[in-house]
Amino acid sequence: MLDLTHYINGGHHEGETGRFADVYNPATGEVEKRTPLASQQELEKAVSAAKAAQPAWASQNPQKRARVFMKLAVLLEENKTAMAELLSREHGKTIEDSKGDIQRGLEVVEFVTGAPHLLKGEYTEGAGPGIDMYSMRQPVGIGAGITPFNFPAMIPLWMAAPAIACGNAFILKPSERDPSVPLRIAELFEEAGLPKGIFQVVQGDKDAVDAICAHPDIGAVSFVGSTPIARYVYQTAAAHGKRAQCFGGAKNHMIIMPDADMDQAADALIGAGYGSAGERCMAISVAVPVGRETGDRLIEKLKPRIEELHVGPYTDEKADFGPVVTKAAQERILGLIDTGVSEGAKLVVDGRGFSHQGYENGFFVGGCLFDDVTPDMEIYKAEIFGPVLSVVRTNTYEEALDLPMKHEYGNGVSIYTRDGDAARDFSNRINIGMVGVNVPIPVPLAYHSFGGWKASSFGDLNQHGTDSIRFWTQTKTVTSRWPSGVKDGAEFSIPVME
16 A cells, blocks of 8 residues: 655655555545554654745746746646646546546646736825835735645645745645645745745645644635634634635526526536536536426436446546545435425435445445425535535526525536526526636636635635735835935824825
8 A cells, every 4th residue: 555745845755654545446445545644743843844945936927937827827737637637546536537627726836927017006105195005915924725636736726826926934734535646736836946945835634724824924725615614723823813715505596487498507517416426516416497497407417427427437538527535425415305395305316325346345426316306405505515516496587596595515506598688687687706707616716716605605805816816915115205205204193295
């Protein structure tokens, strides 16, 4: 069995605590690796290396820093297939889905090659008699990222690329379920020319998370995971004087209007609901048809598509999606499906008994479709994070709009319609952070910002886009006056510009 490492100060660092977490191949159910779980002392080594390296990195002009990301983008592209294989083996998602995971991270790397422009401050000449005023954006120093299992390439790059491009050092605590790709990213960063100590990987569990949140030399923390942990990390980091952006759970709805192209809507729901076995924070898990006839037409389109889904290991090129990440996740999903049946929802397609020949011990769940789900049911309220789609029927547009508006989560939402007026009204009124109009998974591109509302997000700045530059920098404003504009005598009132 392979024991993985941390990546500290430019090299692989074996775990010192004797504590390890098992890393599974979800398709076989077998343990293939172990990852070390860090102590406070191992985090301290990473922080010390970051403190030593960060000032020189910050003093590099932004253009030189950007050149590292130009090289990194090339390396990520060249290594995409091999990294996708590594990712799929630990996560379970298909190879093509893993390539997409890497690609969306690569796009943020490409975005931050524009750091010389993104980091420009503001300047006002003649703000007062002989007075000029200007602002500059300076790094926070050391940042940290705590990332989830479902996107082990994309989300680390979403966090690390802007942080490092802004002149910070960055410490990543990835998920212990699929930790190999983050280690490979560390190697590629160094190959691209990043100095030792600027990007480091500290493997770990809650002990490492708590140590990051409490460490006095870490100035900012970014987190993605479940809402209870997001709230905990946000509160803990803030209590220790850090800025934090913490992103939590989701329950994403798709509204299907009577005028929608039903084939297009059904195909969108299949991809958005069952891709990656539903293990996406932007997965559509609730379909909301408006009108009885719309609901009947939708079920008629969905049922055969779901029954024909090809579920298999990542080595199967025909697989639409693979297993879920762990046995515990599989059992939780199956338990929620049982709960939905007991609550009275109609299980139109039942994937609970799915088993793949040769992979009987894998963590598979077949595609499931519920109809006649109501908002009081647990399967509606909970984030299932599995290949389960719930249909909640409504009679009117206003009733449909009310569902995502009242749900505690506010990550993503979508509407399918041919009516521009309905789409515009929906986009303007909905209290959700990311909105799709005839787009099933409205994840913004790298130059816009990603983030939800309500219990899906804690903090006022989002990931990537210009928000990421603001989050990973501090604004300093300079008011400057030279002797020729100085009057004799002291002034005791607050300065004003007349």
